Amino acid sequence: MGPVAVLGAGTIGAGWAAFFALQGLEVRVFDTGPQAQDQLDTVMARARPVLQAQGLLAARPTVPLLYVEPGPAVAGAAHVQEALPERLELKHHVYALVEASLDEQCVIASSSSGIPPSALQEGLRHPERLLIAHPCNPPYLMPLVEISGGRQTAPWALHAADAFYRELGKQTVILRREITGHLVNRLQAALWREAVHLVAEGYATVEDVDRSVTEGLGARWAVCGPHRIFHLAGGEAGMAGFLDKLGEPVEQWWASLGRPTLDEATRKALVDGMADAAHGREPAELAQERDRAVLAMLAAKKRGEI
């Protein structure tokens, strides 16, 4: 496969670069920031054992090369992964700079979660090859990539991106219509809204709401999606049986869900509650613990144990 160009070496860009390079692809990273090289080195070191545990580490990983001009970074590229800051005009500016140097059949995949692909592709010389490929963070660990085309995206571009990520071991979903936040961030926001409500109104502590997920719902959601859970709750009649029996109560529950705002009192309840829940441990330590646990679970899933 030809070289992969990564635009932007922030957390997500460096994560993508490490993921590609450790699988043996030639990677060129465009970033003008003074800390780009450090960031790349740090993330490469963090990602290496993760790729290894997933069985994805190439016999000969490459080293991502850093470019301070976008044109040379993308010349001859087989795939462009854009991970610039979430500012539309900045992304458009860089797209204009790279399009001149880029093969017509090369997909430009934006990692954006907040800007619709139709807005991203406006004004491009070849809007049909622009799409969104949004990873879960960090991109070298989490399997999911959400692919979403805009109004002008060509089917061939969606298929090419889909094949590209799957070849590298990712699990892809292709959205049928674009929507802000795609699937993951919307579902996450929906769950968190009720989690915030339960804390803000004093029904439970931050720690207990979190534990109700890790010790209950989360263990199921890691292996069984929300629709399938209710399909299986419907017995032999499946989803239809569930809807007949519990459709009305579910609608009543929906109507009773909280609609919190992040006002001062709620922010304080969340910050104080999280401080209690952390039991004096720093975010960095908790993040390490999370990554170790997620990696162990994904590796066990990959081995077919889970």
Place this chain on the structure above:
Amino acid sequence: MGPVAVLGAGTIGAGWAAFFALQGLEVRVFDTGPQAQDQLDTVMARARPVLQAQGLLAARPTVPLLYVEPGPAVAGAAHVQEALPERLELKHHVYALVEASLDEQCVIASSSSGIPPSALQEGLRHPERLLIAHPCNPPYLMPLVEISGGRQTAPWALHAADAFYRELGKQTVILRREITGHLVNRLQAALWREAVHLVAEGYATVEDVDRSVTEGLGARWAVCGPHRIFHLAGGEAGMAGFLDKLGEPVEQWWASLGRPTLDEATRKALVDGMADAAHGREPAELAQERDRAVLAMLAAKKRGEI
């Protein structure tokens, strides 16, 4: 420990009975239905390997005894677990029958998710010992028990129930205020509402929405609750940093979340989409697969691997 009485041998009641009996407790089950004994036998057989895999199987499991009168079932009991159908008047009727035979200090723990504990305890001779202890299904597999007191529940009863379940290897959360659906069913309803919206409005298939959970969010939620996830997304500043940086966008996402109803078109989209997602496999087979996977994950968590 003294005998445990289980009122009702439906799915939840039989699940509780199996959980207690396989840990070696003396279990007395009250149920008047003709299928109660079969149900108990079936669930005992299903639960045995699950308890074994969790390291919870007693050297000498007991056999739950079936009673058709509630009084004798609870006489001398150390704990009463009520798992009757979700009808308030039925529960009140049976509570009245058992209270006369029951030690004053014995907790009555209802498995209800839909009836508030304050409503359950109305009219009881000793309302202070009535509380809710709601399991995730099946009770012999899932670690979480949600404990919720009503207006008249005594602190000693909450503490006694909490200690009882933790002694048996459960993870408990105690709600600070009662609320319909407790934590788990509300959080689950909140996630599913957006999952339904995404399907109903044609953004993604049932299968892809489910995969965005199992391949992305769920792997994190099994080890890291929704509040902690955003605490860690805030970097060194934790939750406060996250709220400063992303509080406003999150509120905008909340405002844009879907508010579907389960009308005919939506039901059809869910049923048809789930049929596609099942790829011809029956609910029973999918349920077995889910239970095997959840058990493997919980066992790995217990061994400290995840």
